[in-house]
Amino acid sequence: MASNLVSIQRRGFGQTMRKDTWWVAPLLTFIGLGSFVLYSTWAAFQGAHYWVPGTGYLSPFYSPELFGNSPHALFGPQPSWIPSWLPFSPALLILWAPGGFRFTCYYYRGAYYKAMWADPIACAVGEPRKGYRGENWFPLILQNIHRYFLYLAIFFLFFLAYDAWSAMWFQAADGTWRFGVGVGTLVLTANVFCLGFYTLSCHSLRHLVGGVYDVLSNKPIRKKAYGCVSSLNKRHMLFAWISLFVVGFSDIYVRLVSMGIWTDYRII
Amino acid sequence: MTQATFSIRRGGRETAELVDYRTDVTEGMVVLDAVHQIQAESAPDLACRWNCKAGKCGSCSAEINGMPKLMCMTRLDTIPLDEPVTIEPMRAFPPVKDLITDVSWNYEVKKRIKKFKPRKPDAEDGTWRMMQEDVDRVQEFRKCIECFLCQDVCHVLRDHEKHAEFIGPRFLVYTAALEMHPLDVENRTQDLKDAHGIGYCNITKCCTKVCPEHITITDNAIIPLKERVVDEHYDPIGKLVKLFRKR
Numbered sequence: 058m059a060s061n062l063v064s065i066q067r068r069g070f071g072q073t074m075r076k077d078t079w080w081v082a083p084l085l086t087f088i089g090l091g092s093f094v095l096y097s098t099w100a101a102f103q104g105a106h107y108w109v110p111g112t113g114y115l116s117p118f119y120s121p122e123l124f125g126n127s128p129h130a131l132f133g134p135q136p137s138w139i140p141s142w143l144p145f146s147p148a149l150l151i152l153w154a155p156g157g158f159r160f161t162c163y164y165y166r167g168a169y170y171k172a173m174w175a176d177p178i179a180c181a182v183g184e185p186r187k188g189y190r191g192e193n194w195f196p197l198i199l200q201n202i203h204r205y206f207l208y209l210a211i212f213f214l215f216f217l218a219y220d221a222w223s224a225m226w227f228q229a230a231d232g233t234w235r236f237g238v239g240v241g242t243l244v245l246t247a248n249v250f251c252l253g254f255y256t257l258s259c260h261s262l263r264h265l266v267g268g269v270y271d272v273l274s275n276k277p278i279r280k281k282a283y284g285c286v287s288s289l290n291k292r293h294m295l296f297a298w299i300s301l302f303v304v305g306f307s308d309i310y311v312r313l314v315s316m317g318i319w320t321d322y323r324i325i
Numbered sequence: 326m327t328q329a330t331f332s333i334r335r336g337g338r339e340t341a342e343l344v345d346y347r348t349d350v351t352e353g354m355v356v357l358d359a360v361h362q363i364q365a366e367s368a369p370d371l372a373c374r375w376n377c378k379a380g381k382c383g384s385c386s387a388e389i390n391g392m393p394k395l396m397c398m399t400r401l402d403t404i405p406l407d408e409p410v411t412i413e414p415m416r417a418f419p420p421v422k423d424l425i426t427d428v429s430w431n432y433e434v435k436k437r438i439k440k441f442k443p444r445k446p447d448a449e450d451g452t453w454r455m456m457q458e459d460v461d462r463v464q465e466f467r468k469c470i471e472c473f474l475c476q477d478v479c480h481v482l483r484d485h486e487k488h489a490e491f492i493g494p495r496f497l498v499y500t501a502a503l504e505m506h507p508l509d510v511e512n513r514t515q516d517l518k519d520a521h522g523i524g525y526c527n528i529t530k531c532c533t534k535v536c537p538e539h540i541t542i543t544d545n546a547i548i549p550l551k552e553r554v555v556d557e558h559y560d561p562i563g564k565l566v567k568l569f570r571k572r
């Protein structure tokens with residue numbers, strides 16, 4: 058074997074013979090992912106303005122709200138066993154799950170290895186580091202737990218769907234709750250659909266529903282499911298970006314309405 | 326008549342340089358035509374491999390303006406001709422002469438992959454029955470023409486020289502074709518994880534981008550294989566569930 062191992066002259070970072078604008082795509086990814094991470098971290102630490110009184114609106118970053126001071130909290134206010142010197146926000150309790158889901162997503166992995174870690178920054182362009190362990194070793198070998206995050210993400214979808222339903226109820230002047238549709242309702246409903254498409258187009262799901270088998274012709278239900286997930290999977294990257302944008306916008310919307318900067322327009 | 330300049334790598338195993346050649350460009354020409362024209366006009370000793378000129382033999386792989394491509398399928402009207410067009414051999418393999426590289430490492434790798442092992446014949450006469458819908462999935466992988474462009478662009482080989490530990494996208498496609506075949510009963514997941522180094526792939530999809538046969542290498546071959554490796558090695562809960570189901 059050793060006789061025909063290859064010896065290549067390594068290129069330095071950014072060195073390439075490519076003449077096109079190869080740096081545009083990684084730059085856009087860097088800006089897109091970077092701003093989302095910054096905004097969502099900031100928003101998660103706020104612990105305020107994540108719901109709108111008098112409406113059912115709840116920011117998806119804060120859902121499900123396990124403990125908190127809004128009426129959406131499932132188990133009441135901040136429990137005493139959480140040390141008070143720790144920064145507390147309902148989002149911090151749950152955001153690791155959707156965050157981990159995206160972090161270990163096959164699409165995002167490929168995207169941020171390129172844009173954030175330059176490994177490689179673009180195809181056929183030199184890299185900054187010589188050493189390379191890929192996902193073969195710790196820590197990146199942990200990416201293999203993606204399917205567990207998928208289970209959580211599917212579980213979360215039910216909460217988000219419930220939030221979209223809650224967003225259809227508004228408190229009238231006499232204190233009763235009436236059905237209605239505001240712009241926020243549309244935003245939160247769009248959010249659960251986008252996240253649904255993203256989650257259901259997951260590569261791990263595609264494997265689990267049918268990809269694991271070589272013969273599907275004798276398993277009609279799995280075959281159908283595999284076909285559906287596969288056709289969504291072709292657009293996984295698109296869903297990844299749309300859902301990222303929409304979930305971020307949902308939080309911004311609820312936040313600004315709750316702060317009184319934006320007025321929620323009622324359609325029905 | 327418009328003319329264009331081509332900077333072609335000239336040299337042997339050790340040293341080489343880019344040499345400029347000017348030649349006429351006519352409608353419908355591909356890069357391989359230009360190379361042939363240059364051979365005829367000014368560089369009769371210019372070495373290049375080719376066979377079919379139809380994108381089917383996989384011999385004419387090269388790096389055109391830095392991107393791995395088939396010379397016979399790259400039309401000149403798709404590349405800017407106002408500056409010199411660089412034509413170099415593939416970087417991930419040792420150069421032999423001019424545009425020719427030694428790709429024999431690939432043939433050695435292929436020998437290391439466990440062969441097709443069909444289940445017991447379905448019928449008395451020693452034949453099998455399978456449904457078209459079940460072979461559809463591997464049909465895509467069989468389009469491969471072994472041009473090795475994907476191997477060339479893959480940074481694990483190209484930049485990190487993991488040739489001893491990683492078989493590269495071409496052979497992950499090949500393994501997928503065997504592993505997902507409805508008749509095959511061999512198990513290659515252990516090999517994929519250890520000997521074939523599938524964990525080195527960081528799914529950055531450059532292989533998919535350059536494949537002239539448009540095989541969805543990363544999404545349809547590599548990720549499903551990674552998932553099968555997860556099944557066997559990184560999913561304790563799944564293993565447990567399977568154990569109980571078998572009971």
Ligand code: SF4
Binds near residue numbers: 493526543547
């Ligand atoms: S997706 Fe994997 S195999 Fe393909 S080029 Fe990237 S690292 Fe190599």
Ligand code: SF4
Binds near residue numbers: 471473494495537540
């Ligand atoms: S998978 Fe595509 S790029 Fe790779 S060797 Fe086969 S045809 Fe060429």
Ligand code: FES
Binds near residue numbers: 158162163165255256
């Ligand atoms: S692969 Fe992207 S969510 Fe699972």
Ligand code: FES
Binds near residue numbers: 376378397398
């Ligand atoms: S000459 Fe056969 S693929 Fe180009």
